[in-house]
Amino acid sequence: STIGSLSCPIIVSSIELSSRHSLSFADIKWELDRMYARHAMTFTVALASGIVALVIAWFRLHTVSRMSASTSLHVKCRNSAYPRTDGLQRALVPDELVDWRVKWDAYRPINYTHPKVHGKNWADPDIQNSREVVLKFNQIDGTVDRTSFMGIYQLDSNRLPLNPRGRTGICGRGSLGRWGPNHAADPIVTRWKTTVAGERVFDPATKRFVLQFVAIERGSGDWAFPGGMVDAGEKCTDALKREFAEEALNSHKANPEQLEKMKKTIEEFFTGGTQVYSGYVDDPRNTDNAWMETIAVNFHDETGDSIAQLNLQAGDDARRVCWMDVGSEVKLYANHRDFLELVAKQRNAKCYPMPHTASLHNKCRNSVYPRSDGVQRTPVPDDKVEWSTPWNTYHPVVFTHPKVHGQIWADPDLLTCQVPLHFNQIDGKIDRTSALGPYQLDDKGLPLNPCGRTGITGRGALGRWGPNHAADPIVTRWKIDATGQRVIDPISKKYVLQFVAIERGDCGEWALPGVSGYTFHFTLYSGLPSLFYARVRLTRLVVVRAIHFRLGTL
CATH class of the missing domain: 3.90.79.10 (Nucleoside Triphosphate Pyrophosphohydrolase)
Incomplete structure (x- = not known):
């Protein structure tokens, strides 16, 4: 496939996935719809554009939805105390074990149904302790709608419905009245x-x-x-x-x-x-x-x-x-x-700044740090993420991966040496500014994550202190049949769009073929934007598969 003056193998094979396939970056059809709608320019136009146009285009792409309501990992119903209880703590569920398809023999969720639920006319009977009542799941059961917007949900070995978004660390009904979906x-x-x-x-x-x-x-x-x-x-x-x-x-x-x-x-x-x-x-x-x-x-x-x-x-x-x-x-x-x-x-009205510092980051909390020998983050509940919330007993784990030390692409270790770095500005060829605006420094002069606490300090596996800039090209095409016609999905009545995806060898997750660069500032002025450099570089190194999603009609 050729885009502008760049020629490289983009599509190696095409596979069909349902909307429930686990993707690291998204499997939300309307989130990707917004991605598609926000493409600022084609690759051909971008290559011929000036610096100002490229910056505008990048910021437009950077504001792609952080929306996670539909099919991304649920956050607010994991790794926290159950609401309106005396601190009933859910069993800890790391991100990689949320999906029911991931085998986890040691999973022992807390069993809890609030006392106020039992015997109420708006609530279901307790089918955990009584097999006499049979509820008809995935259908209209009398006057109760037990169908789900998410499609058919599974039942466990005890005929109890399973949350379609995966494990939560607690079983039973909690304070909800219905087994399964509560509309x-x-x-x-x-x-x-x-x-x-x-x-x-x-x-x-x-x-x-x-x-x-x-x-x-x-x-x-x-x-x-x-x-x-x-x-x-x-x-x-x-x-x-x-x-x-x-x-x-x-x-x-x-x-x-x-x-x-x-x-x-x-x-x-x-x-x-x-x-x-x-x-x-x-x-x-x-x-x-x-x-x-x-x-x-x-x-x-x-x-x-x-x-x-x-x-x-x-x-x-x-x-x-x-x-x-x-x-x-x-x-x-x-x-x-x-x-x-x-x-x-x-409605083209004023919106929330995106990304937003108050949006709880979830993949970098309450889990084992990736590519480490089981380094566990200090648990950070939702109400303690913000730095503005006092937490005198917060003692995060200190970790910087050994591979980072001494690398030419990495900063020096500020924990052991006094090398001055100029944060919130261009530091030589290193862009230490953030798309979120100026970030704070702690009492040791180290930058603080603008989205809050993560349960670990140091650099982990990242090279830079503070922001580490990356670029993610979203390369799409319409799916066509053997006759060259666009494929229409019979359910949504919309055309099917495909995008280039790579399966990461380090975690087995699917992702956009993006890349981390030294600086976004540097790549903009290099004459070949990092968005396109990343695309060419990675599609030559890995097997690329196009995953299709329904993104709507034009």
Whole structure:
């Protein structure tokens, strides 16, 4: 295959994988959709472009979704205390053992179902201790929908449903009522932020208008959409309206006149809507046998004269309710921030900075460090990741791989020598700046990971202190049949896109054919951008296979 003036073997073989195949970088079809949509230019155009255009293109690609709501490793329901318990700790599940397909004979999850669940009319019976009741999984069971947005889920040897995203460190139902999927509905009600004069508020930094959404504060202190569980036999559309009225308008305490006006406005406003997401939710209540799934729908008041005119009042289990700016630095529940990112991008509104320092990094926490002889990171719970959270007893493991010391591509060991490095700037030929902005240094002058604690200090297997820059080319083509026609997936009715993937020899995971460079700054000025250099270099060194995913139609 030839792209511009570069010629190299790109596709060696093509294999078909389902949406459940485990890929290290993503197996989320709509995340890859956003990747595809954000391709700034073709390779031919890029090779002929100037420095400014290349920088803009790189930053556009760099803002590709960090979305993990659908099929990436769940984080909030692993390696932490179960919510609303007296510190009930989940069994530790490292990233490489999350998938049920990975054999783990020593796995002993904690068995827990909250006492409040037993005997409730909204909850299933305890089938762990009683074989008399048979639930019909993967189908409509009376008035209870036991199907999953994720497709057919498996049952274990005891006929209990298995979480389609893998192990969580706890079995039973936790505080969830249903075995298997527990369906919820999340209305994302938005409007444009306006001035007193009625003009839309413009954010000068992002050069976009500011979007607001209705948010409620939960008892946990997290902010969330005014959503909730879909009742047995209830339609999702009805649940969206009911939950919004109960939690954001306190409909239970409205007088008849207020209730009538409320119902009329909601009925008219909720007739439209754009579905943002439907699927698995990384909810802290999830267990091995019970998990949350949701349908999130955006209802937008474009003119501000509909739902925006209603008086918000916290009700049901909400502490407070308000119109909140999208982009506000507050803690949002579960995957709600991810959904807002999608809404903001669809409406070309101000969004959250990406990548975001408050997004919990998960693959570099609570696991064994790769390519080490079992070096275990110090466990870091979600609420202690941020450096701004005091943690006087934090004592991370110190580790720098022996192969790093003395290499020409690596920095000197600042723990044992006093070689001055110039962080947050160009240091000779080394770019020590970060795409996240200026990062902090600790009391020893060592850079601090802008995304927070990882449970290990030193450099690990990385060469540089601070940011280590890499480049990931996403090379795609349409899948075609023997006649040269684009292949249409019969289920999604969309064309099938293929991308170049390499199977890494060090871990067996699939990845983009990217490469770490000395500096992004250096490769930009070298005349051959690292994006394209990486592609040529790696496709010649390894067997490349194209993995297809449905990315949508043009």
